[in-house]
Amino acid sequence: MKKWIPIIIILGLVLLAGAWFASVNNKLVPMEENVASQWANVESSYQRRADLIPNIVNTAKGYAEFEQETLVQVTEARSKATSIQIDPTNITPQQLEQFQQAQSGLTSALSRLLAVFERYPDLKANENFKELINELERTENRINVERNRYNEVARDFNSEIRLFPTNMAAGILGFDAKAYYEAEEGSENAPDVEFDFGEE
Template sequence: MKTRFFSVISVIVLFFSLSGCGYNSMVDKRENVSGKWAQVQNAYQRRADLIPNLVNTVKGAANFERETLTQVIEARAKATSVNITSADSLTPQKFQQFQQAQDALGSSLSRLLVSVERYPELKANQNFLELQAQLEGTENRISVERKNFNDAVQDYNSYIARFPNNLSAGMFGFDPKPYFEAQAGSDRAPQVEF
């Protein structure tokens, strides 16, 4: 009877110690990171969905550079092939692969939009102008969602690093999450030549 009593008391003490060490808050913050990650993926998916329409509109322009279109198509394929299902599986290596693929797609889209400047008939095409506006809006959404994700990651990472939370975080597998970072070279202004 005494051992049963001590077992019940031990379970109650363990329950209150776990709830007092921030476990529930860590779960909430991790879920917030997962939700923000889903929004990031949603914004990137919107961009990936717009690209085929943009490519098809550009293909109609006579003598448009096929190499540029091929680069965009290949970059889109790579970007959509890197799939991270949730923030729980967001390892630094997978995250870096995802970010590099998305950065490559962004760069190829930028080259496509710059090369359009040489095609007045394409710049006057209403479908192209609408797609370009949607793409610019999507890029803004991506930027906002990346910031929201980084804010949630900062909140989560700092929470699990604080004492005594860091003790229970390590014990229950709450690992730090990676941040989105600026693309290499983005700190320098681009050279514009006329």
């Protein structure tokens, strides 16, 4: 019987280790899915913005004298921004930076477009246009909310996989830290864009 004791102890330790790894895995998988789900919400908000742009551009095209070059720049920036896809299960800082740069290009083009609108009183007075711009503002706010929520769930996940003893299993199980959505350099300065539609 004594010769079986070491084998029983080893088997017991293996079973305990297996149960612990399973427990860690079962805790981290839902957290990682939460990060992926929240990233999908970020992308959905950006997609909503991209979907509004054709309507804004088409409304502006109705005004013959409106600068076509500005409309082309917005359309091209939209195309570039919607072409960047990120795998939510493997969000790297490089992918996030590329995504953010494309979205920033679109934001910049939209800012120029809105600045140009100020020179067209008839367009600014157009009810359809005003509603589109209001919807764009609401969407921009939603984007900010979703990015912040993404960072919160990414922080929770990243903290969990770094805590001892979870960190010992996380690497073996293939759980890697998620990148954060960070503000761009200079973003603390507000853009010089006004949403003044004038008096009706």
